Amino acid sequence: MTVISAQNLDLTFQTNDGPIHALKDVNLNVAKGDFVSFIGPSGCGKTTFLRVIADLEQPTGGTVTVNGTSPEEARLARAYGYVFQAAGLYPWRTIGANIRLPLEIMGYSRVDQVERVKRTLALVELSGFEKKFPWQLSGGMQQRASIARALAFDADILLMDEPFGALDEIVRDHLNEQLLQLWARTGKTICFVTHSIPEAVYLSTRIIVMSPRPGRIIDVIKNPLPKERPLELRDTPEFLNIAHRVRDGLRAGHSYD
Amino acid sequence: MRSLLPVLTVLGILVAIWYLAVAPMNLRGVLDQAERAGATVIPEGSVARRDVHIWSLILDNRGHVAAVYDMKRPRLPTPVQVGGELWKTTGEMAMKGRAWSKRSLIYHGWITLQSTLLGFLLGTTVGIIGAVAITYSRVADMSLMPWAIISQTIPIVALAPMIIVVSNQVGIEGRTLPKAIISAYLCFFPVLVSMVKGLRSPRLSQLNLLRTYSATSAQSFLKLRLPASVPYLFTALKVGIAAALVGTIVGELPTGAISGLGARILIGDQFGNSLAIWSALFSAAILAGVLVTALDLAQRGVLKYMGMRV
Numbered sequence: 001m002t003v004i005s006a007q008n009l010d011l012t013f014q015t016n017d018g019p020i021h022a023l024k025d026v027n028l029n030v031a032k033g034d035f036v037s038f039i040g041p042s043g044c045g046k047t048t049f050l051r052v053i054a055d056l057e058q059p060t061g062g063t064v065t066v067n068g069t070s071p072e073e074a075r076l077a078r079a080y081g082y083v084f085q086a087a088g089l090y091p092w093r094t095i096g097a098n099i100r101l102p103l104e105i106m107g108y109s110r111v112d113q114v115e116r117v118k119r120t121l122a123l124v125e126l127s128g129f130e131k132k133f134p135w136q137l138s139g140g141m142q143q144r145a146s147i148a149r150a151l152a153f154d155a156d157i158l159l160m161d162e163p164f165g166a167l168d169e170i171v172r173d174h175l176n177e178q179l180l181q182l183w184a185r186t187g188k189t190i191c192f193v194t195h196s197i198p199e200a201v202y203l204s205t206r207i208i209v210m211s212p213r214p215g216r217i218i219d220v221i222k223n224p225l226p227k228e229r230p231l232e233l234r235d236t237p238e239f240l241n242i243a244h245r246v247r248d249g250l251r252a253g254h255s256y257d
Numbered sequence: 258m259r260s261l262l263p264v265l266t267v268l269g270i271l272v273a274i275w276y277l278a279v280a281p282m283n284l285r286g287v288l289d290q291a292e293r294a295g296a297t298v299i300p301e302g303s304v305a306r307r308d309v310h311i312w313s314l315i316l317d318n319r320g321h322v323a324a325v326y327d328m329k330r331p332r333l334p335t336p337v338q339v340g341g342e343l344w345k346t347t348g349e350m351a352m353k354g355r356a357w358s359k360r361s362l363i364y365h366g367w368i369t370l371q372s373t374l375l376g377f378l379l380g381t382t383v384g385i386i387g388a389v390a391i392t393y394s395r396v397a398d399m400s401l402m403p404w405a406i407i408s409q410t411i412p413i414v415a416l417a418p419m420i421i422v423v424s425n426q427v428g429i430e431g432r433t434l435p436k437a438i439i440s441a442y443l444c445f446f447p448v449l450v451s452m453v454k455g456l457r458s459p460r461l462s463q464l465n466l467l468r469t470y471s472a473t474s475a476q477s478f479l480k481l482r483l484p485a486s487v488p489y490l491f492t493a494l495k496v497g498i499a500a501a502l503v504g505t506i507v508g509e510l511p512t513g514a515i516s517g518l519g520a521r522i523l524i525g526d527q528f529g530n531s532l533a534i535w536s537a538l539f540s541a542a543i544l545a546g547v548l549v550t551a552l553d554l555a556q557r558g559v560l561k562y563m564g565m566r567v
Contacts, residue, residue: 054469055468056465056468056469075468075469075471076471078470078471080469081469082465082466082469084462084465084466085462086460086462088460088462088463088466090463090481090484090485091564091565092484092485092487092563092564092565093564094564101470101480102470104480105467105470105471105472105476105480106470133564
């Protein structure tokens with residue numbers, strides 16, 4: 001079943017330095033339960049594409065549907081949770097209250113709020129940190145809290161824009177492992193933007209390789225790795241093989257001018 | 258407590274400079290008095306002394322220098338004299354049960370405080386409402402902000418009498434409200450500017466996040482913009498209350514007021530009573546210190562409650 005579908009998508013930003021062709025002729029279908037990674041150099045439009053799905057940018061051509069409706073309707077129906085690169089927790093709210101934020105806005109009952117905060121905190125392994133303030137947590141824990149915030153309400157789609165980009169390698173490995181487990185447990189559809197080839201190969205069922213000027217899809221790689229993925233998998237020939245193909249795609253689309 | 262030593266050091270330096278300044282400021286008066294009392298003064302005659310530099314006068318009349326610190330009507334009173342006068346017009350009168358006498362600085366301070374607080378309330382309200390309007394309306398941003406800036410370029414001393422006259426004309430009794438309007442005029446500006454900055458402080462990604470929740474603008478105001486502006490608000494309130502006090506005192510100066518600290522300063526000036534001026538001045542400074550400290554404590558309390566590191 002197709003959850004997200006883009007047909008001939010075009011987006012041109014009008015700037016003072018002239019028009020910027022951020023997305024050109026993007027065609028993509030994301031099925032329910034997919035884990036799709038978008039990879040490419042800066043300016044390839046991967047974040048822009050995610051923002052179009054989230055109704056944070058308006059395309060200048062083509063169509064996008066989310067759950068069969070327009071992105072705006074999907075947004076109003078609260079169909080997705082969005083995780084930004086910066087955790088963006090409110091410093092004046094405790095971790096629990098930060099996760100409660102979308103629930104308050106969407107009008108969940110008091111009892112339901114308490115129960116959901118508890119459940120999502122457990123999901124990202126932050127139980128016991130409910131009453132702490134964000135500055136009392138490490139960067140990795142803050143990002144986990146922001147994922148919990150996106151999971152707190154019943155959205156089937158998770159849009160993640162380089163959520164681990166600012167974290168160090170070890171924390172990132174750990175969070176990647178956790179994210180896979182979380183995906184397996186919840187069965188959500190995940191769109192994941194990243195700069196990192198190993199991250200993309202390790203996490204996804206499909207890897208979308210993009211290229212800049214104009215931003216477009218140059219390769220879609222189906223990931224044959226098993227669903228069960230220990231970290232050691234990254235040293236196997238199969239893994240390196242896919243990583244190689246991603247790197248080739250990136251190189252082909254990038255002229256290094 | 259860590260800040261106590263530097264503060265006391267600066268205070269010590271100021272007091273030292275003050276004491277050093279008393280001699281050159283008062284010596285001519287002391288010499289005039291001494292000459293009238295029959296003592297020897299070099300050179301003789303106050304007209305002749307006018308042409309002599311103050312430092313040579315001090316050198317030539319070393320015997321009279323001690324008297325500059327104990328004049329009845331000094332041009333520049335010593336800190337001890339000012340302190341004595343302050344105590345005489347506050348604590349001593351209060352102990353005698355005359356705190357509300359027209360000669361007591363407690364009474365005049367209270368008159369000034371009333372207008373200050375009323376003006377502070379008025380100015381803060383106007384500032385916050387203006388900031389909300391500017392944040393949410395492009396029209397308000399483009400039309401209100403320039404006028405807010407222009408308003409602060411008009412000398413308040415020129416405006417104060419007009420405000421008094423106009424309020425009288427429209428039938429406002431007493432002086433408390435017109436003075437409060439003058440003080441609000443000075444007070445609203447820092448609050449407005451800071452609150453605009455505070456309400457605009459949330460990053461785009463934070464606003465985007467609320468958009469993904471389909472939050473209403475009332476929700477994004479209450480849950481994001483307002484709490485984000487609180488640290489800015491308190492900084493502004495501390496500047497604002499000091500401005501409100503200055504506004505009230507200025508409102509008391511050129512308007513023929515007979516009560517309030519500003520009126521005491523003016524009356525002291527008209528009667529050549531520098532002790533009255535200085536003690537009123539210090540009362541105002543102490544009042545400002547108390548008000549700002551109270552707001553500072555409130556700020557610490559609120560920010561701590563909000564989980565921010567103070």
